[in-house]
Amino acid sequence: MKKGIILLLMISVASFCVFSGCSKEQASGKIISVATDATWPPMEYVDENKKIVGFDIDLLNAAAKEGGFTVEFKNTAWDGIFAGLGAGKYDAVCSSVTITDDRKKTMDFSVPYVSIGQTIVVKKETTGMEELSKFEGKKVGAQIGTTGAIEIAKNKNITLKTYDEIGLAIEDLAKGRIEAVVCDNPIAANYALLNPKYKALLKIVGEPFTTEEYGIAVKKGNKEVLDMVNAGLAKVKEKGIDKELEKKWLR
């Protein structure tokens, strides 16, 4: 009986720690928690030391240094990352988020910090398929909820397959289970040009067919965090740190 009570106490203490852990640090003391889906190389990914690294990470850390706040990154699955933002589980999302009008309805964005476009990745042996419309009647993959998936879904004749992570879509493409993958051009370049496993198998076709800008998303109306992030980003741009980071990660 006594043992049971002690066990119960331990469980309740443990669960208290767990639950209280999620609710503290809401932008107070100039620490902001930022969600990122670290499966999107080279923008944000987990390196071999299990650390989250990438262009976005460096950029926001630089902005934090300039703006006088600290950033705590949380690796969060993309599908649901904006639900967590709305629920206040973290203060911002810095995860290659394209600023779109639809998204602006449910969240606020910082100033844009980099421009990209959607690109088609295919297998090396695929020829003459340089536009999305050529893939009508075929299976094309993208990560769920990304602008790439939204672009594919616009053409009803293409069978869209949505993956939890872009890496799984790329793997399916390499295995020949889908005909193409649509994703942001830095990510496409990372897989098709740099990745030792895929660069011999995959290639990028055509030019990026959209123009998009990444922004850092905050909960609708969270002006405090938005101003902090924007001030930091402004200084980063002023000093040209963003250009240096683009050179480091995106060239």
Add this chain to the structure above:
Amino acid sequence: MAKINNKTKIEVTDGVLIPARDDSAIFSAWRISFYGAISALILLPVLSPEPYKDILLFVPDGVLRTFEVTVLSIIFALFIGLMVGLGRISRFSIINKICTVYVEIIRGIPLLVQLFYIYYALAKFVKIMDITAAVIAMAVCYGAYISEIFRAGIQSIPKGQMEAALALGMTRSQAIYKIILPQTIKVVLPPIGNEFIALLKDSSLVSILAVSDLLRRGREYASTSFFYFETYTMVALIYLILTLFFSRLVAIMEERMKTNVDQS
């Protein structure tokens, strides 16, 4: 083995409740949840078409896909289950070993890992398309569980039945197919119905293989529209209605079987 008589029934407690008509507590609980879920599914889109009606229009092919995976999986799982169940009581020790090892291995690996394994790991050797991979994984996994039901069912038939059949001059396999299995079917049907419902629910796991089932359709809708609460409410309601519908179907089947037994 405990002493077994003719009324032996296999009790499965971790599945859904089977709402038999003579069990009034569960039956009324079933009615409340089933009709409640159906009216919610109809009322929500009527009262607020944006976004509930859009969600309802977005997911139907996902429901079909879920059905497709579930039905194909259960058919293969039943086949595997029967074969392995018979193997588990085989007198040939090698067959017996193989079947037992299969059950041990499969039941020790989470279904989600098996799905990943068949789709992504085995892709190194064979190219399996998504639905095929999903069906193989689910059938292999549930086959192991169902084989245990078959084994228990066969072993619940009194030994005297087999002895009598052999005494009448039947071979062992004749006795199994003509005497033992027909009686087993009645015993195992309720737990197998349970497994079917469990499989229907677990089929939501295949969305991880980019199969556009009900859950993935819901996730696709939610991830671009940001109506998370509304979308997952609808998805949950549809799953609930499906499982409740089938649990009642299993109960009806069970009731039919009972009268069938009483008459004979």
